[in-house]
Amino acid sequence: MEAWSAPHVPTLSPAAGQVLVHDTALAELLPIAPESGEARMYVCGITPYDATHLGHANTYVAFDLLHRVLLDAGLRVCYTQNVTDIDDPLLERAEATGVDWRDLAQGQVNLFAADMTALRVLPPRDYVGAVEAIPVVVDLIESLKLTGAIYQVDDPQYPDWYFEVRRAPGFGRLSKLTDDEAVAVFAERGGDPERPGKRDPLDCLVWRLERPGEPAWESRLGRGRPGWHIECTAIALQHLGADFDIQGGGSDLIFPHHEMCAAEGAMATRQPFAKVYAHAGMVGLDGEKMSKSKGNLVLVSKLRGDGVDPMAIRLGLLARHYRSDWEWTDQALTGAIGRLDSWRAAVGRGAAAPAGPVIAALRDALRTDLDAPAALAVVDGWAATDGDDPAAPAALAEAIDALLGVALAG
Incomplete structure (x- = not known):
């Protein structure tokens, strides 16, 4: 699957410094400092329907910010993202709308790409759909079978394949939920804790055998399709290897998705799945989390339109x-438009306050757990200050573009 085109990123003068990111598992800031000089990052992608709402955009802009900060710190970034282009929610939406699931997925992938291009989000190096990854998923399941952690439920009609989560070292360290809490969240977020024949309510589906009217693929496991969690585990391990640097996504993925991926990855490789688990917050509208299930969405494409x-x-x-x-809120958007106008006016001046201290302060804010609000305040202060350095406006415009991904030309 092809990702969207990359925007130009200006290269700034080098500056030493460490990038620190909050790790959900340890609840502390950890450095991203790979000895190889290459930061390996996996961010879970969309299930392609209702793209791209501002909850999506918030996550991908956040990790785009991290991508840019890592590049500015002199690291190469190996970035992988999936697209869950086969799953129950997609099939349900396709049936409800009377659209072929493949057409629905492709149209939404195209819309997402257009939105990411407009927002100047750097594309992943590896952009992989679940369907194209099926051979890799099957290989991983077969490998996990050798550990004894894969089993079929005792169901004569649909003996689906499951992963036994309790066998994995460290299961639960990411989400820190009690068993009762985990079961409740699992049921709420696509799990099936009450399925008869499972060894544990939290065991997760890795291969769903074919049902009438559903798409399915031939495999050594029987004709069927992959589960959600194993898809990301397989794609990440194939393109990044074990113990990669950053697993990212929205905070609603902490459990079960990232917990399950971590368990499957650790069981398969006997190494940690990732070093740092980083999560973006949820965006609400009218007092509730913005979500596809609630339908309270603000779409990037609608705003652009x-x-x-x-x-x-x-x-x-x-x-x-x-x-x-x-x-x-409408006020949040109004404030952002005003800020953009102010910054564009500032970089359009013939001279301004020196850029060096401002760029240094931008880097300090962003390298400390991506403190974008502090970075924006730094630029606000510069824009409101007079100066006589004729090189400063262009230098600041380049830094704002490189670090924040905001192009001020136009």
Whole structure:
């Protein structure tokens, strides 16, 4: 699967420094400092329907910010993202709308790519759909079978394949939920804790055998399709290897998705799945989390269609710390538009306050757990200050583009 085109990223003068990111498992800041000089990052992609709402955009802009900060720190970034282009929610939406599931998925993938391009999000190096990854998924399941952690439920009609989560070292360390809490969240987020024949309510589906009317693929496991969690585990291990640097996504993926991926990966490789688990907060609307199930969505494409500058949308997202839960409002958008106008006016001046100290402060804020609100405040202060350095406006425009992904030309 091809990703969207990459925007140009200006190269700034090098500056030493360490990038620190909050790790959900340990609840502390950890350095991203691979000895190889290459940071390996996996961010879970969309299930392609209702793309791209601002909850999606908040996550991908947050990890785009991390991508840019890592590049600025002199690291190469090996970035992988999946697309869950076969799963129950997609099939349910296709049936409800009367659209072929393949057409629905492709149309939404195209829309997502257009939105990411408009928001100047750097594309992943490896952009992999679940369907194209089926051979890799099957290989991983077969490998896990050798550990004894894969079994079939005792169901004469649909003996689906499951992963026995309790066999995995460290299971539960990421989410830190009690068993009762985990079962409740599992049921809420696509799990099947009450399925008869499972060894544990939290065991997760890895291969669903064919049902009438559903798409399915031939495999050594029987004709069927992959489960959600094993898809990401297989893609990440294939393209990044074990113990990669950053597993990212929205905070709603902590459990069960990232917990299950970590368990499967650790069981398969006998190494940690990832070093750092980083999570973006949830975006709400009218007092509730913005979600496809509730239908309370603000779509990037709708905002763009209404004439909103994508750079204002990006600034609206960056105005909250990436780990925060917050609410999108008309006032948030109005404030972002005003900020964009102010910054563009400042870089359009013939001279301004020196750029060096501002760029250094930007880097300090962003390298400390992506403190975008602090970075925005730094630029606000510079924009409101007079100066006589004729090189400063262009230098700041390049730094804002490189570090924050906000293009001020236009």
